[in-house]
Every structure is written in C-alpha cells, then in structure tokens.
Amino acid sequence: MTATTRKRNNLGRPAGKDSERVRADLLDAAREHFLSREFKAVSIRRIAETAGVNGAMVNYYFGGKQGLYMAMVEDLFQRLEASLGELDRDSELTVADFSRSYCKLLAENPWWPNFFVREVLFSEGETREAIIDKFRSVFAPRLLQSIQAEISAGHFRQDLNPGLTLLSLMAMTIFPFLAKPMVEQILQLSLDETTVGVLAAHNTKLFLHGVEVAAGAGAQS
Amino acid sequence: MTATTRKRNNLGRPAGKDSERVRADLLDAAREHFLSREFKAVSIRRIAETAGVNGAMVNYYFGGKQGLYMAMVEDLFQRLEASLGELDRDSELTVADFSRSYCKLLAENPWWPNFFVREVLFSEGETREAIIDKFRSVFAPRLLQSIQAEISAGHFRQDLNPGLTLLSLMAMTIFPFLAKPMVEQILQLSLDETTVGVLAAHNTKLFLHGVEVAAGAGAQS
DNA sequence: TTATTAATTAAACATTTAATTAATTAATTG
DNA sequence: CAATTAATTAATTAAATGTTTAATTAATAA
Structure with a gap:
C-alpha cells in the first residue's frame, strides 16, 4: 500500500487495452439491452455494467445515450447489408428468391423483425425515416418491378394491385417472426x-397460387 | 379573501363532481398517451394533466402507474369484445367473414394492431399472457376449425398445414396496419x-386463390 | 526525460419520476 | 347538527437517471 508506483484503484488509463474493444463491447451490450427492452427502460449504467466499463465511457465514445443508440442502429444496418450482400448483384429478383434470401437473413439476424417493427411503429423522427429509407432502397423497388413484370407478362393476374401484392408478400414473410411468442403458444x-x-415454402406456394392466373397451368415448384 | 366560508384554493373535495368521470377521464388520457409512446416515456403527471386532474388521483383510483396501465388494457379488451360481439353468435366462420369483420373491427378500433404488437412483442409476463389468451379464445380456434373443415371437404389444398395457413391469413390482415407508416411512404x-x-378484398381473393385446389373451379367471389 | 495527450474511474450534479403525506373541502350518515 | 368518510390538491420524499467534472494513470511526442 505504501508503494508509490502502485495503482491506487482501477483509476486511470489501463495498460495495454485496445480502445476499439471498449467501443465494440459497448455496442454489443447496447444491442443486447435495447433490442429486448424499450429505450427509456434501459439505463446507461446497466449497459456499461454489461460491457464491463464505466458509464462515462458512453459519453466519451458516443456522446450520450442517444448517440449510442444511433451507433447501434447504424451497426445493425451494416450487418443487414452484409447479409444481403450478394442479393445486390443479380438484377432479376423473383418471389422465390426473395423468400429464400429473407429466410437466410433471418437465420443470421434473428433480431431483425423485432427491430424493424419497433422502429417503424414506435420510434420518432429521424430514426424511423432512416429505416424506412433503407427498406425503400433495398427491397421495395426491385420487388415491385418484378411483380409488375410478371403481371405484364401475363403470369400474374391482370387485376392485381402491385403495391398491395408486395404488401401481402411482406406480411407473410415478416409477420410470423413478429408474432413469434403468439405463434409458438x-x-x-x-x-x-x-x-x-417449411414456412418459406408454404408462403411461396400460397402466394404464387394466389397471384398466378387461374388457368390450368398452375405453379408446380 | 377574509371570507371564512371561501375555498382557499382548489383543495378539498369538489362540489358535485362525478367520481366515475375522473376514472373515465384518466383512462382516456392513459389510452391517448400509452398507445403512442412507450411505458416509461409516459409520466403520470402528463396523463393527469391531460385528464385535468391531480396526479395523485392515479394512485387514488388505480393504485399507481402500473395499475392504470392494466386498467387501460382491460378497458381495451372490453372495447374489442364489444366490437366482436355479434361474431360470437354464428358458429360458422368463413375466411371472407373473418376478413370483413376484422376490417370493421379496425375501423372502430384503429389502435388495435399497434397495441397488439406492442403487447405481444415488448410487454413482459402477465400482460403478454393475457393478450395471447384473449386471442386464443376469440379468433384462433374457430378459424383453425374452419380451415380444417375446408381442407377435409376438398375445397382447400390437401397439403396445407392448417396452422401455417391461419398464420398467413392473420399476417395479411394485421401486418398492413402494423407497418402503416412504411406502407404509406x-x-x-x-x-x-x-x-x-379494397385491401380486404385483395387479401381475401389472394388468400382464397392461394389455398384452393388448383382445379378449373376457381373462387369467383 | 519531460510534457502532453488519451483513456478511464469515482464522485458530484441537476433533473425527473412515482409515490406518499398532510391539509382541505364536500358528501354522507347517525 | 355533528362526526365520519370520500375526494382532491399541494408539498414532500426517495430513488433513479443522463451528464459533467476532477482525479488518475498509461501512452506518446518533444
């Protein structure tokens, strides 16, 4: 205790610690808490405790609680886009393609539907705009275009409203994971x-049967 | 000011005021706030201000903030059941019936999808159990039974999984209102x-086309 | 080596919140 | 009428929170 070179507590800059690690740990802890509880119900202290650092680090690295949340959102978007990486290449996007890659996305990012609905429904202002914009730029236009092409080609019913049709497809793919607790019970x-x-196959078949022209040539996948 | 019989402020029991009205006003204010913002983001002061009463009334009538929230949930359930009242009578419930009465329910209770998803996704413990139980007792069994009957009768495809099929139907009817901000943008x-x-008609047609046997006799509603 | 900068903690601060209490007034009852 | 009960408000309390600050230590630059 009398040794003058000895650290008094845990104060001061720690020896040989990667500062990027603290950032990453805080983001991990933020994801863990923010995705399962509402914003106001999550305290900086709890997040910091999970990350194993002092609460002031949130202000130091992210400028505050809101900043940490925004950084987490940005991080989630990056993971999402990484998961959808190869989908951007090929320009043709069929319904079956969509259904399959959406399932893959879910397997890799099970938090996605929960996060999606929370942001679209309950977030305010810029966060909501951001996520809607992401969706608009990733999924919507190519799927709409694809649906419209199928209608023009005479494969899908002529009386279909493309927007409503896309909405139905999204509903069938996203909703089950939203209502997961209810579905399981x-x-x-x-x-x-x-x-x-199994769910993806069911959805695809039901959707295709539903939109294709009722003629004899049904969709045998 | 010197008049001894004069009320000093607004203190004390008000003259000729219906105490049921205070309860109702608090429930109205609670609904207004709780359905658009998260639980912790709503303060009883704000609710009381909206209701035009003192914040202590929340404790007096409902035993606290949580109690008020529970009372609001119970009230919402009652409104829901009132809206679905006549649906309980007839025992046969077709898909078209369901779609139509669900749209009517939505017109009378626009808060419903929002509330549903908030409770199923983000609430904890008893509240979630309660709403899942309500759903289980109102919609699920009769619709499942109806779908199963159609399959047995040979109207719906034999390879359909009844549970997944009901899930698709629910998804198409509930989801559009969940993602309302996104849908509109x-x-x-x-x-x-x-x-x-229009949406209800679209859903019914797509669903029926999707589940019915692919034979020549399609569903012309 | 020395001075400066970066990273970290503990403590203090200011604000907000739900809940409680005491005072006050009207209604009700004996 | 008197005493009690019901309903309401203002004031207070205790706890929790986000943020800031000062102290402290390691890394780095001069």
Whole structure:
C-alpha cells in the first residue's frame, strides 16, 4: 500500500487495452439491452455494467445515450447489408428468391423483425425515416418491378394491385417472426432453423397460387 | 379573501363532481398517451394533466402507474369484445367473414394492431399472457376449425398445414396496419376507411386463390 | 526525460419520476 | 347538527437517471 508506483484503484488509463474493444463491447451490450427492452427502460449504467466499463465511457465514445443508440442502429444496418450482400448483384429478383434470401437473413439476424417493427411503429423522427429509407432502397423497388413484370407478362393476374401484392408478400414473410411468442403458444409451431424453411415454402406456394392466373397451368415448384 | 366560508384554493373535495368521470377521464388520457409512446416515456403527471386532474388521483383510483396501465388494457379488451360481439353468435366462420369483420373491427378500433404488437412483442409476463389468451379464445380456434373443415371437404389444398395457413391469413390482415407508416411512404397507399375495403378484398381473393385446389373451379367471389 | 495527450474511474450534479403525506373541502350518515 | 368518510390538491420524499467534472494513470511526442 505504501508503494508509490502502485495503482491506487482501477483509476486511470489501463495498460495495454485496445480502445476499439471498449467501443465494440459497448455496442454489443447496447444491442443486447435495447433490442429486448424499450429505450427509456434501459439505463446507461446497466449497459456499461454489461460491457464491463464505466458509464462515462458512453459519453466519451458516443456522446450520450442517444448517440449510442444511433451507433447501434447504424451497426445493425451494416450487418443487414452484409447479409444481403450478394442479393445486390443479380438484377432479376423473383418471389422465390426473395423468400429464400429473407429466410437466410433471418437465420443470421434473428433480431431483425423485432427491430424493424419497433422502429417503424414506435420510434420518432429521424430514426424511423432512416429505416424506412433503407427498406425503400433495398427491397421495395426491385420487388415491385418484378411483380409488375410478371403481371405484364401475363403470369400474374391482370387485376392485381402491385403495391398491395408486395404488401401481402411482406406480411407473410415478416409477420410470423413478429408474432413469434403468439405463434409458438397458440399454433404450437416452433420457429427454429428447420421450420423456417417449411414456412418459406408454404408462403411461396400460397402466394404464387394466389397471384398466378387461374388457368390450368398452375405453379408446380 | 377574509371570507371564512371561501375555498382557499382548489383543495378539498369538489362540489358535485362525478367520481366515475375522473376514472373515465384518466383512462382516456392513459389510452391517448400509452398507445403512442412507450411505458416509461409516459409520466403520470402528463396523463393527469391531460385528464385535468391531480396526479395523485392515479394512485387514488388505480393504485399507481402500473395499475392504470392494466386498467387501460382491460378497458381495451372490453372495447374489442364489444366490437366482436355479434361474431360470437354464428358458429360458422368463413375466411371472407373473418376478413370483413376484422376490417370493421379496425375501423372502430384503429389502435388495435399497434397495441397488439406492442403487447405481444415488448410487454413482459402477465400482460403478454393475457393478450395471447384473449386471442386464443376469440379468433384462433374457430378459424383453425374452419380451415380444417375446408381442407377435409376438398375445397382447400390437401397439403396445407392448417396452422401455417391461419398464420398467413392473420399476417395479411394485421401486418398492413402494423407497418402503416412504411406502407404509406413506400407504397404510396393511404390506409383510410375507403382503402381498407379494397385491401380486404385483395387479401381475401389472394388468400382464397392461394389455398384452393388448383382445379378449373376457381373462387369467383 | 519531460510534457502532453488519451483513456478511464469515482464522485458530484441537476433533473425527473412515482409515490406518499398532510391539509382541505364536500358528501354522507347517525 | 355533528362526526365520519370520500375526494382532491399541494408539498414532500426517495430513488433513479443522463451528464459533467476532477482525479488518475498509461501512452506518446518533444
């Protein structure tokens, strides 16, 4: 205790610690808390405790609680885009393609539907605009275009409203994971990795049957 | 000011005021705030201000903030059941019936999808159980039974999983109102009273085309 | 080596919140 | 009428929160 060179507590700059690691740990802890509880119900102190650092670090690295949340959102978007990376290459995007890659996305990012609905429904201002804009630039235009092409080609019913049709497709793919707790309790369906494939197949078939022209040439996938 | 019989402020029991009215006003204010913002972001002071009473009334009548929230949930359930009242009578419930009465329910209770998803996704413990239980007792069993009957009768495809099929139907009817802000911005569809009917028709037709046997006798509603 | 900068903690600060209490007034009851 | 009960408000309390600050230590530059 009398040694003058000895650290008194845990104060001061720690020896040989990567400062990027603290940032990453805080983002991890923020994701863990913010995705399962509402913004105001999550305290900086709790996040910092999970990350194993002092609460003041949130202000030091992110400028405050809101800044940390924004950084987390940005990080989630990056993960999302990484998951959808190869989807950007090919310009043709069929409904089956969409259904399949959406399932893959879900397997890699199970937090996505929950996050999506929270932001679209309950966030205010810029955050909501940001996520809507992401969606608008990633999925919507190419799917709309694809649906419209199928209608023009005579594969889909002529009386379909493309917007409503896309909405139905999105609903069938996103909603089950939104209502997951209810689905598992009421319908006795567990939405794990294996059943996700079954769900995707069911959705695709039902959707295609629903939109294709009622002529004899049905869709046998 | 010297008059001894004069009320000093607004203190004390007010003259000729209906105490049921205070309760109702607080419930109205709670609904207004809780349905548009998260629980922790709503203060009882603000609710009381909206209701035009003192904040202590929340504790007096409902035993606290949580109690007020629970009372509001119970009140919402009652409104929901009132809206679905006549649906309980007839035992046969077709898909078209469901779609139509769900649209009517939405017109009378526009808060419903928002509330539904908030509770199923973000609430904890008893509240979630309560709403899941309500749903289980109102919609699910009769619709499942109806779908199963159609499959047995040979009207719907034999390879359909009834649970997944009900899930698709629910998704198409509930999701558009969940993602309302996104729908209106991206798909340029306004979900007002008139378009709700169009959506219901679209959903019913797409769903029925999707589930019915692919034979020549399609569903012309 | 010395001075400066970067990173970290503990403590203090200012604000906000739900809940409680005491005072006050009207209604009700005996 | 008197005493009690019900309903309401203002003031207070205790806890929690986001942010700031000062102290402290390691890394880095001069």
